[in-house]
Amino acid sequence: MNQTYKEQFDRDGYVVLKQLFSEQEVNALKKEAVQVLKKKEVGKEGVYVGMAAASPIFAAAADKEELAEVLQEIIGEEVVFLSDKIVFKDAGTDFGSPWHQDYPYWKGSHKYSVWIALDDADADNGCLRVVPGSHLYGDINHQGDASDGLGFGNRLREQDIDPDQIVDLKASKGDAIVFHDLLFHASYPNKSGKERWALISTYKDGTQADPHYDWATAAFVVGRSRS
Numbered sequence: 157m158n159q160t161y162k163e164q165f166d167r168d169g170y171v172v173l174k175q176l177f178s179e180q181e182v183n184a185l186k187k188e189a190v191q192v193l194k195k196k197e198v199g200k201e202g203v204y205v206g207m208a209a210a211s212p213i214f215a216a217a218a219d220k221e222e223l224a225e226v227l228q229e230i231i232g233e234e235v236v237f238l239s240d241k242i243v244f245k246d247a248g249t250d251f252g253s254p255w256h257q258d259y260p261y262w263k264g265s266h267k268y269s270v271w272i273a274l275d276d277a278d279a280d281n282g283c284l285r286v287v288p289g290s291h292l293y294g295d296i297n298h299q300g301d302a303s304d305g306l307g308f309g310n311r312l313r314e315q316d317i318d319p320d321q322i323v324d325l326k327a328s329k330g331d332a333i334v335f336h337d338l339l340f341h342a343s344y345p346n347k348s349g350k351e352r353w354a355l356i357s358t359y360k361d362g363t364q365a366d367p368h369y370d371w372a373t374a375a376f377v378v379g380r381s382r383s
């Protein structure tokens with residue numbers, strides 16, 4: 157019998173949603189991202205936080221019905237979208253995101269992120285890597301060295317990761333990966349000379365108390381506009 161998304165998520169700490177966005181939708185998001193950044197006068201470098209706060213097209217993507225249904229199955233009836241960001245690995249970018257859990261960045265109730273491929277992604281241009289089931293290891297003390305100036309102040313150490321447990325999540329443009337904030341994850345550097353952009357949207361269970369997040373400027377309950 158096929159497992160439900162919730163069963164898969166509870167076991168692995170992530171689920172893959174193939175082709176959540178069509179090629180046309182992804183192209184529209186990329187085009188809109190370029191406009192947003194132009195208006196904000198920022199370059200396509202590293203990470204840009206706050207796409208849905210800046211653009212109704214991104215706000216609609218964060219509230220996409222098929223995604224909302226899966227999130228409600230996994231999280232519960234009241235799913236709150238908090239914020240999103242684009243992680244740019246442009247043709248000349250050669251940084252991989254280091255191994256980490258997201259939880260130490262925001263604490264409070266557990267959060268759920270959706271990593272959406274805006275380009276095909278594989279080991280050559282920076283696909284996501286995960287350790288299935290590591291969301292069950294708890295809140296790990298991040299003692300990795302973060303002195304290279306590439307961000308990600310909370311990093312796991314090499315010895316925290318068992319290489320035999322790593323799964324590379326090769327993705328096609330439009331695929332999405334929903335993952336728990338305790339899941340060990342990282343991404344490869346982009347050595348391909350081609351773009352690798354990803355959109356990451358973060359959600360929480362609206363019934364759970366939390367500190368105030370001043371970055372959650374576009375927060376809303378998903379699906380509310382349809383009910």
Ligand SMILES: O=C(O)CCC(=O)C(=O)O
Pocket residue numbers: 243252253258282341342343354356
């Ligand atoms: O897209 C990537 O490189 C992964 C980014 C990431 O792990 C994060 O922002 O938490």
